[in-house]
Amino acid sequence: MTITLNHTIVPALDNRQAAHFFATIMGLEELPPAGRTGNFAPVRVNAQLTLDFMTVEQPAALHLGFDVDPDTFDQILARLRENGVPFGNHPAHPDNGRIDHPLCPRGLFFVDEVRNLYELMSPA
Secondary structure (H helix, E strand, O other), X not given: OOOOOOEEEEEEOOHHHHHHHHHHHHOOEEOOOEOOOOOEEEEEOOOOOEEEEEEOOOOOOOEEEEEOOHHHHHHHHHHXXXXXXXXXXXXXXXXXXXXXXXXXXXXXXXXXOOOOEEEEEEOO
């Protein structure tokens, strides 16, 4: 059997708000609340993976990296700009407005309210 990642928990101060922010920027689908008590706010990333946002009192930030094609990168970059979300080319500077990523032709980082760091890498 091939091993694939099914989901991961993303810590948040408000799970629905964090899921909505991520889904809006990335152009992804928010799913109905999940879990035994509905405590997860899932976002469908692809056919195999959801990010399940969970409200916690003291969230510890994660770093989540995504490979995206050039068209998707352009769409996400446009949504970041439209929503006034800072982005940058380095994890220590996710607000410098640059997309010249050190590991690929184009890439960027952005953060949410608890400093979860989202990384996008595009081959062109």
